[in-house]
Amino acid sequence: MRVLPYHIPLVADYGDGPYVWDVEGRQYIDLNMAYGPLIFGHRAEKIIDAVSYQIGKFGSQLGFPTEISVRVAEKLKQLFPGMELVRFSSTGTEACASATRLARAFTGRNKLIAFEGQYHGWSDAVFHRYHADLDDLPESGYGSALPGTLGMNGNPHNLIVVEWNNAERLAAALAEHGPEVAAVIMEPIAGNSGLIPPEPGYLAQARDLAHQHGGLLIFDEVISGLRVAAGGAQQLYGVRPDITIVSKALGGGFPVAAFGARAEIMNLIASRQVFHGGVYSGNAAVMAASEAVLDEIISQGDVLYEQLNGLGEMLAVGMGDVLSRHGIAHVVHQVGPIVSVFLTHEPAGRLTNYRAVRRACDFEGFIRFQHAMQNRGVYFHPNQFESMFLSTAHTEELLGIVLDRVEDACQCGWQS
Secondary structure (H helix, E strand, O other): OOOOOOOOOOEEEEEEOEEEEEOOOOOEOOHHHHOOOOOOOOOHHHHHHHHHHHHOOOOOOOOOOOOHHHHHHHHHHHHHHOEEEEEEEHHHHHHHHHHHHHHHHHOOOOOEEEEEOOOOOOOOOOOOOOOOHHHHHOOOOOEEEEOOOOEEEEEEEEEEEEEEOOOHHHHHHHHHHHEEEEEEEEEOOOOOOOOOOOOOHHHHHHHHHHHHHHOOOEEOOOOOOOOOOOOOHHHHOOOOOOOEEEHHHHHOOOOOOEEEEOOOHHHHHOOOOOOOOOOOOOHHHHHHHHHHHHHHHHHHHHHHHHHHHHHHHHHHHHHHHHHOOOOOOOEEEEEOOEEEEEEOOOOOOOEEEHHHHHHHOHHHHHHHHHHHHOOOOOOOOOOOOOOOOOOOOOHHHHHHHHHHHHHHHOOOOOOO
16 A cells, blocks of 8 residues: 555655655655644654653553543543443454444344445455446446455445435435445545545435434544544534544554444443454553543644644645646645645546546546655655645644645646
C-alpha cells in the first residue's frame, strides 16, 4: 500500500511537527499525517510525555484490567454518548470485524450492507473490492460484494454493496434484503474514495431505513472520529448510530481502536455470548496516548477545532484558487482538517459518490501533480482516493508556503 508503482520512493527517517524527513535528509511538509492519526503532528510532546511516564512508572503491557483503560473509556463516552459500553482493539480492521459480528448476534441476521468506495478493514466479512472498475458495478446501484482480494473463498458471502449518498438505492436494497440485514455499515463521511461528505439529510435517512427493516446502523468513524469534530461526524451532522467505531486520531499515532454501543447491545460481549479479545487490545501504552489525546480535545475542543477548520478551509480554498487561475479542472472537498483535491478531465460539480469520482477524475494527472509537489518538498499521497490531513502543528504560514509551491508547480507545467 505504501510503495506503489507510481510512487516516488520515500523511505522516512523521522518526523517532527508538520514535517517528515527521508533517509537522504530531504525535508517534506507532510499533508498525509500517517493517513490521518497524527492530529497533533509528529512526536507531539504531550503524547510522548504521557506514554513515557506510563511505560517508565507502570509498564506498557500489564495483562490485567487497568484504571487507565477505564478513564479512557469514560472520556471517550463524553464525546460519543452512544458508546455506553466500550471495547478497545489495536486496529480499525479488528474493531469493524467485532462490530459487525456484534450486529449479527444482536439481530440474529446474517447480511450486511456497505457502500461503494468505502473500506472497513480487510476481514472476510466486509473486505470488498471498494475501488472496483465502473463496468463491474451493477446498474441497479446495489448488488453482491466483489471479493477484495484473492484467498477469500468467495467472501464476503453476505455483503450487499450500495451506491453511496443515494437513499433510493439503499431503500431498494433493503426492500429486497431487509429481513436478512443485520446492519448498514458506513463511513458517515466517505474517506476512502477521496473525501465525500454526506448529502443533506442522507445519514438520517439511512438510519431510518435501517431501523424500519429491523437492522442497526454502524458508523465507521475510523477516519472522521475526533477529526472533523470532537464527537466525529455524528456530532457534526446530529445523527447517532447504533454502533460506533473510532481509531486513527484516538491514538495520536499509536495503534488503537474502539467500538461501542448502548449497553443492551454491548452486553452480549460483557456476558461472553459474543467473543472479543486481543492480547494487546487496550494495552497501557496506547491507553496513555489515547488519554493524552482525549484530555487535549476535552479541554481545548472549541479552540482546537476552530484552528483545524480554519487550516482546512485555507488549504482547500487556496488550492482551488491556484488551480482555477491556471485553468486546471478540479473539485475540492473539505470537512474540517481533511481535504481532497480531485483533478478532473473537465469542469465538474460536487462529486457525491465513488462512481462520480471514478468517472470524472484524472488519476494520471493527479500523479503528475503529486510528483511535482513531492519534488518541491510537499508530501501527500499520489492516489486521488487518499485525502490530505492537517494537524495542530500546521500553521497558516506553512500552508502559505504549500500554496506558493502549488503555484510554482502549475507555472512549470506539470499537467503536460
